[in-house]
Amino acid sequence: MGWDAFGLPAENYAIKTGTHPSITTKKNIETFLGQMKSLGFSYDWERAVDTTDPQYYRWTQWIFTKLFEQWLAYEQDLPINYCPSCKTGLANEEVLSDHTCERCGTKVERRAIRQWVLKITDYADRLIDDLDTLDWSEGIKEMQRNWIGKSEGCEFRLIQKRESLKKPLALILHGWEWKAESNWFMSTKLELEKKWYEVIVPDLPHSATPDLWEQLEFLHTFIPRLNEQSLIIWHSLGWFLAAKFVESLDMQIRTLVLVAPTYPWVAEHMGILSRSSLNERENAFIAYVKHEIDFQKLHSRAQNTILHISEDDPYIDFASVKAYYSWIANIVVRKYTDKKHFNASWGTSALPEILTDIPSQIVFRKANQEDYEKILQIRKETWFHTIDFAREQFFVAKRDDEIAGFIRTQKIDEKTSELWALYVVEKFRKEKLGYRLIDSVIEHTEAETFLLDCKVELREYYEKYGFSYCDTPTDFQMKKLRRVWDFYGKNSTDEEIKEKTIFMKITKQKTPSISVYTTRIDTVYGMTYVVLAPDHPNVHEFITEEYREVCEKYIDEAKNKSDQDRTNEGKEKTWVFTGSYVENPFNHESVPVWIADYVLWSYGTWAVMAVPAHDERDWEFAKKYELPVKQSIAREWISDSQTLQIPHPQPLSLEGEGRSVEKIRRSEYSSPWYIFELSREFRKNPTSAEALLWEVVRDRRLDRLKFRRQQPLWRYIADFYCDECSLVIELDGKIHESQEEYDAIRTEEIESRWLHVYRISNSEIENNLENTITNLLTSPLLQRRGVGGEVSLRGVGGEVWLRGIGSDIHKNIKGETHENEEKSWYLLYIWEQAFTEDGILVDSWEYTGLTSEEARKVLTEKAEKEWFGKKKVNYKLRDWLFSRQRYWGEPIPLIHISHEDYERLPRISEKSEAMNMNTAYILDKRGTTKRCKDCTCRWGCTKLIIEGKTFSKVYEWLNSKIIIDSSLPLKLPEVKSYEPTGDGQSPLAHVSDWGEVQLAENLSGKRETNTMPQWAGSCWYYLRFMDPHNTEHLASEAALAYWQQVDEYVGGTEHAVLHLLYARFWHKFLYDIKVVPTKEPFQTLTNVGMILSYAYERANGWLVAVDLVEERNGKYYEKESGEELHQVVAKMSKSLKNVINPNDIVAQYGADTLRLYEMSMGDFRDSAPWNPDAIIWVRRFLDKVYATFTEGKSHAKNDMKAMKLLHKTIKKVGEDIVAYKFNTAISALMILLNEWVPHDEEFAHDWREKFLILLHPFAPHMSEELWSVCHPELVSGSQKERWDTEVSDRNMRHDTVWAWMTHWENKPESIYNIPWPEYDEFMLTEDEVTIAVQINGKLRWTFTFLNWVAQEEVSEVVRSDPNIAKWLEGKEIIKEIFIPNKMLSIVIK
Secondary structure, three states: OEEOOOOHHHHHHHHHHOOOHHHHHHHHHHHHHHHHHHOOOOOOHHHOEEOOOHHHHHHHHHHHHHHHHOOOEEEEEEEEEEEOOOOEEEOHHHEOOOOEEOOOOOEOEEEEEEEEEEOHHHHHHHHHHHHHHOEOOHHHHHHHHHHHOEEEEEEEEEEOOOHHHOOOEEEEEOOOOOOOOOOOHHHHHHHHHHOOOEEEOOOOOOOOOOOHHHHHHHHHHHHHHOOOOOEEEEEOOHHHHHHHHHHOOOOOEEEEEEEOOOOOOHHHHOOOOOOOOOOHHHHHHHHHHOOOOOHHHHHHOEEEEEEEEEOOOOOOOHHHHHHHHOOOOOOEEEEEOOOOOOOHHHOOOOOHHHHHHOOOOOEEEEOOHHHHHHHHHHOOOOHHHHOOOOHHHEEEEEEOOEEEEEEEEEEEEOOEEEEEEEEEOHHHHHHOHHHHHHHHHHHHOOOOEEEEEEEHHHHHHHHHHOOEEOOOOOHHHHHHHHHHHHHOOOOOOHHHHHHOEEEEEEEOOOOOEEEEEEOOHHHHHHOOEEEEOOOOOOHHHHOOHHHHHHHHHHHHHHHOOOHHHHHOOOOOOOEEEEEEEEEOOOOOOEEEEEEEOOOOOOOOOOEEEEOHHHOHHHHHHHHHHOOOOOOOEEOOEEEHHHOOOOOOOOOOOOOOOOOOOOOOOOOOOOOHHHHHHHHHHHHHOOOHHHHHHHHHHHHHOOOOOOEEEEEEEOOEEEEEEEOOOOEEEEEEOHHHHHOHHHHHHHHHHHHOOOOEEEEEEHHHHHHOHHHHHHHHHHOOOOOOOOHHHOOOOOOOOOEEEEEOOOHHHHEOOOOOEOOOOOOEEEEEEOOOOOOOOOOEEOOOHHHOOOEHHHHHHHHHHHHHHOOOEEEEEEEOOOOEEOOEOOOOOOEOOEEEEOHHHHHOOOEEOOOOOOOOOOOOEEEEOOOOOOOOOOOOOOOOOEEEEEOOEEEEEOEEOOOOEEEEOOOOOOOOOOOOOOOOOOOOOOHHHHOHHHHEEEEEOOEEEEEOOOEOOOOOHHHOHHHHHHOOOOOOOOOOHHHHHHHOOEEEEEEEHHHOOHHHHHHHHHHHHHHHOOOOOOOOOEEEEEEEOOEEEEEEEOOOOOEEOHHHEEEEOOEEEEOOOOOEEEEEEEOOOOOOOOOOOHHHHHHHHOHHHHHHHHHHOOOOOOOEEOOHHHHHHHHHHHHHHHHHHHOOOOEOOOHHHHHHHHHHHHHHHHHHHHOOOHHHHHHHHHHHHHOOEOOOHHHHHHHHHHHHHHHOOOOHHHHHHHHHHHOHHHOOHHHHHHHHHHHHHOOOOHHHHHHOOOOHHHOOOOHHHOOOOOOOHHHHOOOEEEEEEEEOOEEEEEEEEEOOOOHHHHHHHHHHOHHHHHHHOOOOEEEEEEEOOOEEEEEEO
């Protein structure tokens, strides 16, 4: 038995009343003790422990010091709930649901406070693995596993790239009426990305009716991302926009590429100007092409200009274009004869010719084995071959497969590296690669300081970069230089080497970075943005000035939200953009950085890699802010041989469908990308017939079937589609009268996919909708087929097959290729929701075609190989906060010493007699080869010597040195005020005579003033029960060996996670340091349900206190508002006034009634509400028991039956108690009592004794009293007289004296000492049995006989019975088979 007595209630009461928490705690313990003794609990009170007793918590402190010594306890600044009014940290239970302070109502904020933390994550794997050894329910084990939340994935860094290392931007601009997915734009984008460009193909605003200045303003948003390596590609009418855009730049870009560009008089060439009237589109076109171009400025803004034109272009005149653009100096013209206007409709879906004039960008990365061999080949004539280099030490600059330059780095220590062997191949020396290689090393190396040595003449070169002169070289540098000079035959001294060499160094400027952890690294090529937690430690480094105000406001608001508020599923998600971008290290794309409060500091890396195509929450985010959605996982691959191929029909004129078709009169009508866009437009602009039918079928209104409208199906768009019955409904306008052949092809292909097509004309819908719907409902096609996964439809239900683009799309990482005659297809997901399953990688560079499982392994290896990431096991479990800024808790036995005071102490290497006993010394054994005898350090450590004794090992910590206070227990001091200090510290921080410690004449320190949390003492209490009075040890070895682990732990579900994890973690640690002999504390676990109460709920879900409710005609109403309320089951709560006080129940009904009712409420493991009416029935049962024994009421009708039932009840109650089935045991006792007492005096005496013994565990007080009634000889006269006197004085009836009589177990005559009764097996048998009769194996009848009837008697009765005789008539009985009390089988012939 024990009291877990530290915590908030006593301290809060002390703050309100000024009463010392120890006084309040003592009174509360006395109250609980009185209640428990009145209820008759049989605890070993001599073993009771109290967590506030210094002799108990000295061992809690001792365990903490051991955790600290093993570095399992550490300090960290962590966000906590903080009330700015009360000026103190708050526990979660002190924060109300509206995130206000329980005491003052002020809005609570999150504030970082210095805290002690326990490193439970070091034990996470063992906490999971050892669950398999325990006899616990799978539900509890799963709760523990989920709380720990182990996952395996990849953690990698995203950094803000140095300008010199950023990928140059490539812009591809489309022409009149086109979109980003049109023509050859996307295939070119993929190829340019492989050449190390960041490629953007924007959808220009209003491309059908373009306004040059509007589009130019749109493009200006990309100017900050351009540099001298950038390129711009434009097509057709996009030329005018691109030209004006380039003119406006104040920098020079690398390349301009013109593809079929137009010219000012193109409108006249196309015949537009000859038309009598012009529409809006044509007027916009004419205005667009009339702008003049400054060719001289255009030439000065681009290093190269390339023109691609075709002689057969129907829209422009070849000669005119060539002449017009000859004004651009040094323009390179690429002429074609068959490309027309370079449109997909004329066969140009890819344009690889563009890429021949665009060089790949130089890539900077760590060297692989192939690079290493090329480096050695380049420098084979130097001293390189004399030194054993490792390839991991080199960074290279490469263009395609050619080495452009390299640099070597050598790690000297954890914070320092050396740079040397910088080399740039001659043909690349105009590219400024030297500085960019240094940038690459500094950015991708963990070191903080970089050293280098060079020739004197190169000093200026490195100083321009930022290196500074260094006087003294390192031993490593000198050793290396001697080897180099020796190789060249220069036998020089160290002074000569230093004279001809300059030594320099540079300190890394911190580059903001984000670490992200993901279990789905296979989706990394689909990452389009990153989200940070508002409390991310680096969040302010990513906020640009333009967005600073809005971001800071958002971060401040997030401080006022609880974790629950931030992650609530029903809450609308909010985000803000930082203005910054980081680089995805896998494909080197720039990724925008956002801040969102649903990302918490307590999980992962405080940052989320967002892949909206494959994560539901990311999809919601991207949809709201119109961010890119990039697919990187497809469901599966197929080839052409697996699908029916129908020749594509020619572009259709859609006049007559009832919608505007200006934007859809395109030749790539069957392109999946375009089909998706088109379906969106069709949904926005339905025809009148579609709108009417949609109102009928939407929201499952039609026969409860789910219909989708304008659903992409392969290369087509279905007007309406129902997956449940595999039905496509097509509404036909006038156009379909002239395209019957096309409709037949379309219907044939759709029906080949196990679908049915039902056609309705628009006129039928518009003129007679009701009759049309009736015909549809009665159609045999409207049958639910394929429900439950019976039919799997490719491309249906939000998916469409997309033909692979480019040659790499057909290969996977293993080099496997599909057959030449087949082209690969993959599933493109239609973005109505995220696709979150595993699948096949697409658009993922060389990893396209891998399965998700394969990709996760390969991509993690890539991250490790290139040093930007690593495989990691992550846990949802966080290290545990183990301190509070409060008074009422165990003091933490640590002493802080300032660095300054410590460094002033004299140092010694050995103790000596000359030491001053009043002076503190530092015993410094670092660097020695002798291991310390009394600690676990490897090569020695520093310890403090005070009064000639080794005081403690000294620990280097955040802002001080720390030593362990060995004078345990460290007791709490008396304080005048328990109020929070207002500065975030504990009240102990202001108790100077306790907190300031004079350790020696020359040394003082300060005690740790945070206290331990309320759960610290409850982590190990069960061990103290084994040996509660031991003053030398937590528990003796003998006691631990005897008791071992707890045989059975019984606790509520609220303890199923946290408390069990606390105890298991501490126990495993104590096992590791050889304090306890077992790995686990609790071998068997049983849950106990919670006693709930009734509450009253408003329509909005808010609960109303019981005293504000009134009942009228069986219904419940709020007194003040009159609103009708619903009675619900809820936890007992002071605020709801539905708490049950056990003292009141005992006073009214007696202690035994309370015990018996609680155990009869239901299954021990289930929660149940307190029912005031039910307790009355329990009391009536006890009254009946009392009357039976004291008034001699009623006797059984059948003595033998009563005694048989008694023995069955003995068996039942005994088994039920072991199985915690108290409710069914009590039910059995009620049944037994209803059978009454036997007539026979001997039977009656035996029955009464055994009944009371069975009743005693449930109602001990009444059982003791009635036992004395049955055995008056056991009660002495003095006892009887005292009993009667007490009853008289208390004005109590005999049936309520149970609550007063408490210590019967100490009396030899008590029922407590009587053995548990044994049941007689014979008495368990039934008086009558049912015997089945079979004839030739078939059941023909059943008969009732007395128990253990003989076979002869059964055979005689059966053969004479007419129901059996008819089966035996005229037959010969071969044999009889008899199973006693069960069956008679007759075999006849």
